[in-house]
Amino acid sequence: MTSRRYPGWVRYSGVGLELAGATAGLALIGYWVDGRFDTRPWGVVIGAIIGLVGGLYNLVRESLAAVREAQADDRNARDDAPSKERGKDGE
Numbered sequence: 001m002t003s004r005r006y007p008g009w010v011r012y013s014g015v016g017l018e019l020a021g022a023t024a025g026l027a028l029i030g031y032w033v034d035g036r037f038d039t040r041p042w043g044v045v046i047g048a049i050i051g052l053v054g055g056l057y058n059l060v061r062e063s064l065a066a067v068r069e070a071q072a073d074d075r076n077a078r079d080d081a082p083s084k085e086r087g088k089d090g091e
Contacts, residue, residue: 015062019055026051 030047034040 012062012066015059019052019059022055022058023048023051026054 026047027044028047030043030045033043033047037043
C-alpha cells in the first residue's frame with residue numbers, strides 16, 4: 001500500500017472552488033471582451049458558460065477518480081481481511 005500525503009477528503013475539497021474560480025475567471029474575461037468590443041452581454045454569458053462547462057468537466061473527472069480510488073481501497077480491504085482472519089485461527 002502506498003502512503004498518501006493527504007487524506008482523500010482534503011485532496012478533493014477544493015474541487016468546488018475550482019468550479020467557482022473557472023466560472024468567475026472566464027466571466028471576467030468575457031466582461032473585459034464586452035468592454036473592449038462593445039458586445040454586451042454576450043462576452044459575459046459566453047465566458048460564464050465556458051467556465052461552467054470546464055469547471056463541471058473537472059468536477060466530474062475528480063469525482064470519478066475519487067470513486068475509483070474508494071473502490072480500489074475497498075477491494076484491497078476485502079483482499080486483506082481473509083488473510084488476517086486465518087492468522088487469528090492459527091491455520
